[in-house]
Amino acid sequence: MNKIREDSSEAALKIKNEYRNRVDLLRSRLCMLSGEYKLLMTMYWENGISLRQISRLTGISRVRITRRIHKLTARLMDGKYITCLRNRSRFTKREMDIAKDYFLLGISMREIAEKQEWSYYQVRKTLLKIQRLLEPVISESTASKLDDYKN
Secondary structure, eight states, X not given: OHHHHHHHHHHHHHHHHHHHHHHHHHHHHGGGOOHHHHHHHIIIXXXXXXXXXXXXHHTOOHXXXXXXXXXXXXXXXXXXXXXXXHTGGGSOHHHHHHHIIIIISOOOHHXXXXXXXXXXXXXXXXXXXXXXHHHHHHHHHHHXXXXXXXX
């Protein structure tokens, strides 16, 4: 019986450490955000303000706040924009702005086109170019993670 409890406590400790590492990584990536997005994530992750309190302060429903935080957290942890940043020498400033809007902030291609004063097709073509350039980089990092996992 004691052996089972020891194993479960070790597993729980491992899960807690993994969660802490992910939260620390997320907090380190908050600096990439700006404006309302940064404020929202900082209030939640750094200051520990509850969703209900954020909802009262902003005047936005709790459900909407929850969805925004969840989506931003997923995008920050996804790493596609981080990969773009690591390979920024391959992109122009406008392409990096489009990558940030699309991969990090989740803005639609139509809204990006309006913001950049480009056509929808130019934005779509740019995003396809970015994704093509990132495919080898992403597949290499995935392969190295698999090699680490095997060892």
